[in-house]
Amino acid sequence: MNHGGRPVPPSMDATNMLHNHQHAGTQAPQHIHLALIEEDAEFRGAVISAFQHSPSIRITGVAATRADGLQLLEQAPADVLLVALSFPDGAGIELIRSASRLWPGCGIMVSTAFGDQPKLLECIEAGAVGYLLKDDVPSFMLEEIRNVSSGGGSINPLIARRLLTRFGGLAMHAGAALSARETHILDLITKGFTADEVARQTQMSRHTILSFIRRIYARLAVEAGAPR
Numbered sequence: 001m002n003h004g005g006r007p008v009p010p011s012m013d014a015t016n017m018l019h020n021h022q023h024a025g026t027q028a029p030q031h032i033h034l035a036l037i038e039e040d041a042e043f044r045g046a047v048i049s050a051f052q053h054s055p056s057i058r059i060t061g062v063a064a065t066r067a068d069g070l071q072l073l074e075q076a077p078a079d080v081l082l083v084a085l086s087f088p089d090g091a092g093i094e095l096i097r098s099a100s101r102l103w104p105g106c107g108i109m110v111s112t113a114f115g116d117q118p119k120l121l122e123c124i125e126a127g128a129v130g131y132l133l134k135d136d137v138p139s140f141m142l143e144e145i146r147n148v149s150s151g152g153g154s155i156n157p158l159i160a161r162r163l164l165t166r167f168g169g170l171a172m173h174a175g176a177a178l179s180a181r182e183t184h185i186l187d188l189i190t191k192g193f194t195a196d197e198v199a200r201q202t203q204m205s206r207h208t209i210l211s212f213i214r215r216i217y218a219r220l221a222v223e224a225g226a227p228r
Contacts, residue, residue: 030056031056031057031058032056032057032058032079032080032145032146032149033058033060033078033079033080034051034057034058034059034060034078034079034080034081034082034145035059035060035061035062035072035078035080035081035082035106036048036059036061036062036063036081036082036083037062037063037064037066037068037069037072037081037082037083037084037092037095038062038063038064038082038083038084038111039064039065039084039086039087039088040084040111040134041064043111043134044062044064046138047059047082047141048062050138050141050142051138051141051142054142056142056146057142057145060076060078061075061078065087065088065089066087066089066090066091066092066094066095067089067090069083069087069095070095070098073095073098073099073102073103074102077102077103077105077106078103078106079105079106079107079149080106080107080108080109080145080148080149081099081103081106081107081108081109082109082110082111082132082145083095083096083099083108083109083110083111083128084110084111085110085111085112085119085123092110092123093119093122093123093126096108096110096123096126096127096128097126097127099127100126100127100221107129107130107148107149108127108128108129108130109128109129109130109131109132109144109145109148109154110123110128110130110131110132111131111132111134112131112132112133112134113133113134113135114133115131115133115156115158120159121159121162121163121166124159124217124220124221125220125221125223125224126221126224127221128217129148129152129153129154129214129217129218130144130147130148130152130153130154131154132144132145147210150207151207151210151211151214152207152210152211152213152214153210153211153213153214153216153217154210154213155189155195155213156189157189157190157191157192160186160187160189160190161190163186163216163220164178164183164186164187164190166220167216167220178216181202181212182212182216184202185198185202185209185212185213186216188201188202195209195210
């Protein structure tokens, strides 16, 4: 199954995935501090279950409502924040805006059931840099969280198309417009190419491609007035 234009790896738990990387001779990563603000009890439990014993993820805070989430944001910042789009007591985008202000170094991710959710671009404008689908397997969640923690951003063809439209239709400040290379990268993604495939075509690393995406998101957030 193609998750919003992203390749899904074989199902395995996040802990085993990390052990495989370590056995291959790579250096064990530092702990990634993950905070979770999620109203969906089933998904919240799945995330906690997937990472509570992971050697690379440390869950530092969990909240189930918007009000509790705002209290969580008054505590020490996490490296990555995973937040839902909506809550019975308010909208998730307000939490994203607050996290952008209170935790400026945190990578904010949105949890959603659909990668083509129209509100995703609005979340990016508020300061989000990635998303997780609620049916992603734990190993893929780990990959995306590590990507965001290391300075990357997640994307799919629909988001790329909307970014091209948004940047093309706005009177951007000096230095905010897309470069020819950034436009080419987004254009390839709109055609359904994954980050790995774009990296091969452009002769850049996957990390470089995802870092380009993160910088594009940051400029869009600045244009929208988010504190980035």
